[in-house]
Amino acid sequence: MKIAFIGESGSGKSSLFELFTSGKRYQELPQGGKLATVSIPDERLAALVAKLNPRKYRPVEVTVVDPGPGLKLNSPNIVDAEVLVLIVTREEEIEKLIDKIFTRDRDVVDKRLSNLEEELKKRHNDEQLQDEFAAFKKAKELLIQNQFLYQRTFSSQEVKFLSSMQPLSLKSIYVVINREGREVDDNIHSYLKDRGIRYQKFSIFLHKEIHQLLPEERSVYYREYNLDEKEVENLLKSIYSASGYITFYTVVNEEVRAWMLRKGEDIITAAGKIHSDMARGFIRAEVISFDDFSQCDFSLPQAREKGILRLESKEYIVQDGDVVYIRFKV
Numbered sequence: 001m002k003i004a005f006i007g008e009s010g011s012g013k014s015s016l017f018e019l020f021t022s023g024k025r026y027q028e029l030p031q032g033g034k035l036a037t038v039s040i041p042d043e044r045l046a047a048l049v050a051k052l053n054p055r056k057y058r059p060v061e062v063t064v065v066d067p068g069p070g071l072k073l074n075s076p077n078i079v080d081a082e083v084l085v086l087i088v089t090r091e092e093e094i095e096k097l098i099d100k101i102f103t104r105d106r107d108v109v110d111k112r113l114s115n116l117e118e119e120l121k122k123r124h125n126d127e128q129l130q131d132e133f134a135a136f137k138k139a140k141e142l143l144i145q146n147q148f149l150y151q152r153t154f155s156s157q158e159v160k161f162l163s164s165m166q167p168l169s170l171k172s173i174y175v176v177i178n179r180e181g182r183e184v185d186d187n188i189h190s191y192l193k194d195r196g197i198r199y200q201k202f203s204i205f206l207h208k209e210i211h212q213l214l215p216e217e218r219s220v221y222y223r224e225y226n227l228d229e230k231e232v233e234n235l236l237k238s239i240y241s242a243s244g245y246i247t248f249y250t251v252v253n254e255e256v257r258a259w260m261l262r263k264g265e266d267i268i269t270a271a272g273k274i275h276s277d278m279a280r281g282f283i284r285a286e287v288i289s290f291d292d293f294s295q296c297d298f299s300l301p302q303a304r305e306k307g308i309l310r311l312e313s314k315e316y317i318v319q320d321g322d323v324v325y326i327r328f329k330v
Contacts, residue, residue, distance in 0.1 A: 004065040004081035011087040012178040012204035017066035032068035041233040044290050045258045051298045057256040073104045079166040083243045086175045091188045105167040106143045135161040172243045175199035198242040246320035267316040271326045281328040285312045290321035
C-alpha cells in the first residue's frame with residue numbers, strides 16, 4: 001500500500017515524511033520528492049513475538065511518499081497511491097484543497113466520458129463500453145455534487161473502470177491539521193465527519209524539532225509540551241486504520257508475520273497473500289482472534305482444548321486481528 005502526502009509548499013509534507021521514516025533509507029524520485037518503506041507499529045505483533053520468541057518476525061510494511069514541493073495533484077506518485085494524507089496548516093485550507101481534488105477529478109472523468117462517447121459511435125453495441133460509460137456517468141453526477149467516490153457503492157467492475165483514470169476521490173483520505181493550540185472548529189469537524197474523513201490535529205514541526213534532539217533529551221521536551229512520545233507512531237497507525245485495510249497474523253515454522261488485507265475480503269484471498277499454493281489448494285482454515293489467543297497464552301493446543309480454535313470454510317470473511325492457519329493440499 002502506498003500513502004502519499006498532499007499539501008501546499010510549507011504545509012509540512014517533508015517534515016512528516018522525515019518523522020515517519022526516522023532516519024531510514026529512502027529513494028529519491030525522478031520527478032522530485034522521496035519514497036520510503038516503513039513498518040506499521042503493532043502491539044499485537046509485539047505481544048506474539050514476546051511470547052513465542054520466533055526466529056523471524058515481520059510487521060506490515062507500507063510505502064510513504066513525499067511528492068516534493070507544491071500540490072502536484074497529477075503527479076504519478078500521488079495518482080497511484082491508495083491513501084492520500086492531506087496536510088494543512090490552517091483549517092480553512094481543507095475545503096479549498098478538497099475542492100481542488102473534485103475539480104481535478106471532474107476534468108479526468110469528463111475527458112474519459114468524451115472519449116467513450118466517440119468510441120460508442122463506432123461500437124454502439126459494445127456492452128462493455130456501455131457499462132464503462134454508465135460507470136463514469138454515475139461518477140460525474142456524484143462529483144458534481146462534491147461527493148467522494150469512495151463513499152458510494154460501486155460494483156467491482158465499476159471500480160475497475162474508474163480506477164483506470166485514477167480519480168483521487170476514489171481513494172482513502174486522511175487529514176492532518178499541522179498546528180498547535182485550540183480545538184478544531186465545529187464547522188470543519190462537521191464538514192469532515194459528513195464526508196467520512198478522519199482527521200487529526202498534529203504539530204508536525206514541533207515533533208520534528210524534538211526528534212532532532214538527543215534521545216535522552218526528548219522525554220524532557222515531551223513532558224514540557226504535554227505530548228505523548230508515541231504520537232508519531234499513533235498517527236501512522238491511525239492513517240493505516242483509516243485506509244480500509246485490516247491486519248491478520250500467521251505463526252508458521254518459527255516465523256510470526258502480520259499481513260495486510262482489504263476489509264471484507266475472504267480467507268481465500270488471505271491465503272493467496274501468504275502463498276498462491278495455499279489459495280489454490282485451500283481445504284480449511286483454523287482461525288482464532290488475537291484476544292482469544294492471548295487468553296490461551298498464545299498456545300495452539302490450549303486453544304484447541306478450549307474449543308475456541310474455529311474451522312472456517314473458503315467463504316469466511318477475515319476479521320482484524322485474526323490469527324490463521326491454512327490447511328491446503330496441492
